[in-house]
Amino acid sequence: MDWLERTANLRQWSRSGARAPHKPLLLLYALGRFQEDAEGELRYSAVEGDLKRLLAEYGPGNRTSPSYPFHHLVNDGVWEVRTDLGAGSPGTGVRELRGTRAAGRLAPDLRARLRREPSLLPRMARVLLDQHFPPSLHGDLCEAVGLDLDLERTEAGGRTAARRQRDRRMRELVLTAYEYQCAFCGYDGVLGGGAGGGLGAVPVGLEAAHVRWWAFEGPDEVENGLCLCSLHHKLFDKGVLGVDTGHRVLVSQAFVGRSAAAREHVTALAGRPLIGPQPGARPVAAPHIAWHTAQVFHGEPRPTTTA
Structure with a gap:
């Protein structure tokens, strides 16, 4: 068997x-x-x-x-x-x-x-x-x-079940499209290359997040990706954060954070426009946003205070 x-x-x-x-x-x-x-x-x-x-x-x-x-x-x-x-x-x-x-x-x-x-x-x-x-x-x-x-x-x-192969270019394509900064908060840290980055600098704490999960037929394409810092990637996959059809950040009402750090790094994001992608790169496609909102995002979004 x-x-x-x-x-x-x-x-x-x-x-x-x-x-x-x-x-x-x-x-x-x-x-x-x-x-x-x-x-x-x-x-x-x-x-x-x-x-x-x-x-x-x-x-x-x-x-x-x-x-x-x-x-x-x-x-x-x-x-x-x-x-x-x-x-x-x-x-x-x-x-x-x-x-x-x-x-x-x-x-x-x-x-x-x-x-x-x-x-x-x-x-x-x-x-x-x-x-x-x-x-x-x-x-x-x-x-x-x-x-x-x-x-x-x-x-x-051992034998393994047949499964799709990931496109290893996904990370670099998404990070390039978003100019190596978190689409939610703008974090753009690098390691090495001197104080101002430059040659030899390596992005650190930045990841390519699938909006529609790869496990659920989410394609390895820029229009299904976001460049996110490690914190916001984890919160995005846990359903604390999301994206609406106007490409603004959603924050779940179910999230509770009383510290100044939680307010600054999470609840203050509600309604904030995504940072990127750069001109010429495709933004997140509406069907992928709809899937994430229905299948991952928890509860109702917090009211936005951002115009």
């Missing part, structure tokens, strides 16, 4: 690029817990809070109860559920899962394979991360579910 292929083909609700990372998040969580305790079960009542937090932080704005993937992941052959009544999930209802003391864990054949081949676990995790989340979130997500991907170094002999 090709577990990587099965991981890559989890059955999910899908419509017009909508995100449905519920099963991938549960499977990542289960892989992390397997690393910690290969024999342990995940009783729904005990892990419900963890799964809710994962869905709130890494899922779309229209959040779903963790009972949904806990039940439906069984259909993909990687997960099993048992209750006081015996094998099988009692349904998607929270009351049913709690009342029958439902507990889930990785399917028996998968657990046996992971014991024989430890390198399979990080390869499965990498498939889930690459297909459902942008690279800027991978480290935080692994930490959140307790995953250690160090074993990934042994991947060379």
Whole structure:
């Protein structure tokens, strides 16, 4: 059985690029817990809070109860559920899962394979991360579910699911289009090249952000990219920041920051026009903005005070 292929083909609700990372998040969580305790079960009542937090932080704005993937992941052959009544999930209802003391864990054949081949676990995790989340979130997500991907170094002999190849020119094209400055705040730091930059200077803390995530058919093109500093890239991918159709910065009302730094670097951005791109470069395309607003941006935007 090709577990990587099965991981890559989890059955999910899908419509017009909508995100449905519920099963991938549960499977990542289960892989992390397997690393910690290969024999342990995940009783729904005990892990419900963890799964809710994962869905709130890494899922779309229209959040779903963790009972949904806990039940439906069984259909993909990687997960099993048992209750006081015996094998099988009692349904998607929270009351049913709690009342029958439902507990889930990785399917028996998968657990046996992971014991024989430890390198399979990080390869499965990498498939889930690459297909459902942008690279800027991978480290935080692994930490959140307790995953250690160090074993990934042994991947060379294993099979991997077919996937699109990234265009390595994307970063340079986007940074050039935005003249090496953050489109939200104007940060333009470089390392080396003397006090004024120049020959030998290397941009530092600047990244090419996909507006429509690459994992969701977002193209490696300038019109799907923004040059952002590391802070604003992370906040953009977390749904704290967004862009409206007039190419102005959106700030989520759900974001709370009481410090002067939070006000200066985040809330004060509300309504600010994007910096760039330079003349002749294509600005972010409307369909990509619409996808990010619907699938990543959290809640409603703060009122703008900028004219």
